[in-house]
Amino acid sequence: MLALCPLLLLGACSAQTAESQRTTQPADWDAELRLPEAVDEDPDPHVFETTLIAKVVNLELVPGKLTAVWTYNGVLPGPLIRVRQGDRLRVHLKNELPEATTIHWHGIRLPNAMDGVPGDTQPAVEPGGSFDYDFVLPDAGTFWYHPHADSAAQVGYGLYGPLLVDDPSEPAELGDELVLVLSDMLLDPRGSGQQQPADAGGDLETLFGREGDTLLVNGKLNPTLRPRAGRRQRWRLINAAKTRYYQLALQGQSFTRIGGDDGLSAAPQELDRVVLTPGQRADVMLELAMPSASTLPVRWVPYDRGYGSVEYRSEETLFTLQTSALAAESSPARPVVSRELAAVDITQATAQRIELTQSPAGTPFSLGINGVPGAEAQPIQVSVGDTQLWTVHNNVPWAHPFHVHGFFFQVLDVNGVPPPVLEWRDTVDVPVDATVRLAIQFNERPGMWMFHCHILDHADAGMMGMVHLHAH
Ligand code: C2O
Ligand code: CU
Ligand code: CU
Numbered sequence: 001m002l003a004l005c006p007l008l009l010l011g012a013c014s015a016q017t018a019e020s021q022r023t024t025q026p027a028d029w030d031a032e033l034r035l036p037e038a039v040d041e042d043p044d045p046h047v048f049e050t051t052l053i054a055k056v057v058n059l060e061l062v063p064g065k066l067t068a069v070w071t072y073n074g075v076l077p078g079p080l081i082r083v084r085q086g087d088r089l090r091v092h093l094k095n096e097l098p099e100a101t102t103i104h105w106h107g108i109r110l111p112n113a114m115d116g117v118p119g120d121t122q123p124a125v126e127p128g129g130s131f132d133y134d135f136v137l138p139d140a141g142t143f144w145y146h147p148h149a150d151s152a153a154q155v156g157y158g159l160y161g162p163l164l165v166d167d168p169s170e171p172a173e174l175g176d177e178l179v180l181v182l183s184d185m186l187l188d189p190r191g192s193g194q195q196q197p198a199d200a201g202g203d204l205e206t207l208f209g210r211e212g213d214t215l216l217v218n219g220k221l222n223p224t225l226r227p228r229a230g231r232r233q234r235w236r237l238i239n240a241a242k243t244r245y246y247q248l249a250l251q252g253q254s255f256t257r258i259g260g261d262d263g264l265s266a267a268p269q270e271l272d273r274v275v276l277t278p279g280q281r282a283d284v285m286l287e288l289a290m291p292s293a294s295t296l297p298v299r300w301v302p303y304d305r306g307y308g309s310v311e312y313r314s315e316e317t318l319f320t321l322q323t324s325a326l327a328a329e330s331s332p333a334r335p336v337v338s339r340e341l342a343a344v345d346i347t348q349a350t351a352q353r354i355e356l357t358q359s360p361a362g363t364p365f366s367l368g369i370n371g372v373p374g375a376e377a378q379p380i381q382v383s384v385g386d387t388q389l390w391t392v393h394n395n396v397p398w399a400h401p402f403h404v405h406g407f408f409f410q411v412l413d414v415n416g417v418p419p420p421v422l423e424w425r426d427t428v429d430v431p432v433d434a435t436v437r438l439a440i441q442f443n444e445r446p447g448m449w450m451f452h453c454h455i456l457d458h459a460d461a462g463m464m465g466m467v468h469l470h471a472h
Contacts (some may be wrong), residue, residue, distance in 0.1 A: 023176045024323045025228050032223035033319070035162065035179055036216065038079035040158030047090065048083045054147070054159060055096035057261060061185065061214060065193025069185075070097060070157035075430030076159025076219035077181040078145065085140040085167050091133040093125060099156075100124035103133060104148040104405070105163065106279060107261055107426045110135040112447025112469075115405055116148045120448040120466070124149050139408075140167035141263040142236040142281040144181070152242050152456035153198035156186070156210065160240040167263075173332045174258070175234030175285050176227070181219070182276070182318070183240040203365040207358070208308055208398065209243030209455040215300060217319045225319045229292045230328035237285050239276035242456040245399075245429075246276045247303040248318070251296060252289065259283030262408045262424035264339040268330060269421055275303060277401035279427040279454035285334070288321070292328055296321045306398030306432050341422045344410050344439040349389035352380060356430060356453065356463060358396045366462040367396065367453070372441065379448065383470050387441045394430045400463065401454040402436070403427040412437040427454055446471040 042049035057074045058066040073343045075272055083089055084318030095101050104116035118124035125131045143163040147154040162179050186196040200210065217223055227233065239246050248255075249272065257269045261281050274282050290296055297317040302310040359366045359373075366373045382388060389412070391403055408424035414436050430436050452464030 008236060023231070024329055025176050025231060026226060026326060029226045029324070030178060030227070031226075032220060033180070033218045033225055035077070035080040035177060035181070035218055036073075036075045037082045040309050042090070045059040046086070046334045047086075047088045048081065048382060049092075050079070050081065050095065052078065052161075053094045053096055054101050056098070061216065061219070062187065062193055064100065065187070065191070067187065067193045067195060069195075070154060072159065072161055076216070078157050078159070078163065080162045080179060081145070082164045082166065085137060087165075087166050088134070092130060094130045095127055097126045097127060099150060100126050101147045101149050101154060101159070101162075101169040102131070103145050104221070105133070105135075105143065105145050106162050106403075107141065107143040107281070108135070108163070109138050109406060109408070109445070112406065112445055112449065115447075115449070116446070117405070117450050118149045120450065123134055136158060137165045139263055140165045140170075141259065141261070142179070142238060142283060144238050144240060146240065150198075150459045150460075152210070155456055156198055156212070156242045158185070159196060162238055164236065164248070171335050173232075173335050174337065175331065177234045177236065178225070179236045179238070179443050180217055181238045181240050182246050183216050183219075184218065184244050185214045185267075186212040187214050200263045203211070206258070206457045206461050207365070208306075209457045211244045212241065215316055215318055220319075222317055222319055224322050226322050226324050227288060228326050228329055229288060229290055229294075229323040229339040230290060230330045232334065233286045233288060234333035235286060237274065237276055239278050239280050239286065241278055245278070245303040245305050245309070248274045248300040249299050249301045249315075249389040250286075250321075251294075253286060256285040256287075257282055258285060258337045261424045261426045264337060265421045265423035266338070266341045267421050268336050273301065277399075277427060277429045277454065278456070279403050281403055288323070290321065290323050292323050293325045294323050309398075332422055334410045340388060341424070343422060344441055346389050346412070346439050349387040349439060350382075352388055352390045354390055354392045354402050354465070356392065356394045356396055367458050368462045369465040373461075374452070374464035375462065377465050379466035379468035381470065382467050384446050384472055385443055387439065390438050390440065391435060392430050393435045394436065395430060395434055399429055399431045400458060402430050402451070403454040404440065404449070406447075406449045409438040409440040412439055442467070442469050445469070
């Protein structure tokens, strides 16, 4: 039986005092990166109720220019929803967009009817319409929400927001926290400030995936963070871009990655760079070893996901760290973060072969799974209680971030090599020519569950499929 075991936090957590929880960051250290927060309309402390209005507004993303952005509640990214594990979330979606939409709660293990896939789990919400989402958050972690109708266009135009589910037993010593939503936008090359149409460049661009030229962090172009030197930070990163992979680097600094998509990992990892495919999240600690009153760019470094992803491309600045003039101050002792995770038992697993495919040359362009575009595909039939072992092979000469709705999985290996740490994921990179094996326990919540490439141009071009999970 799969158990999400409680956190094991070894180290400083028992010695936690009110004093150690207080940050000594300058008051406005994160002012430029602060996220708008959703308003809780329900007085019950365990119910978070809010309204999200999807609408188009003009925002000044690039100095002196207005961009029509598709937003939730007029802000980019959409408001931060922050709840505790076990809380109930109720969201009233109102659609003031020119087209139908839904909200999908990426990474949340929720009832099928709340998953936000139009035609499969709910009707699309037409312009002027509304829909009420209502579910319990069973897992702590860094999640996000976005539409699942005309997804490449709607996500690309700005519809995404962060959803944090806190585990109240996590110690504050993990670091001074920042939630960082990474995204990009493709603006008109003539400089009008307007967004390019979602189908700009035709099939060739769809095959590569459309990356924006304007890199945004929490909706801002190269914002500045003004931390105190020496203080440990905890970054909760979300890649909300529809195509762009993020590889983050900071000169002379390393990251301690403590978690991924679905909560903390079994053990921390020391990394010089952090990579997130579209859809993925990462939870990292950063010991800021820069001197006071100094500046360091946080860089986007090209990541090889196939031809055109690294050739003739250079690094870009995502945001800038500018330490305050205050004397450096070290953080309380760093906790060792770990989590007791059991490997999924695959002895009885049903094998499933999943080929990521492209239509043959000389036929109309589409992408697919096992040679069939999503719209024509037959669902994979699974019964509640089944464990499945999926072998996902990439036949297209570009990498694909493979995402499964409603259930976590464990990656067994990539080209035969097991991942460095055990953790729950909902999105995994399938590099060019690679084979990734993953284990999923479909142990509850029957219904139609989608899986797809999270390069949303690819998903919309057909790289998606369905699991029909049957009750007994
Ligand atoms: Cu973020 Cu269907 O996914
Ligand atoms: Cu999802
Ligand atoms: Cu893809």
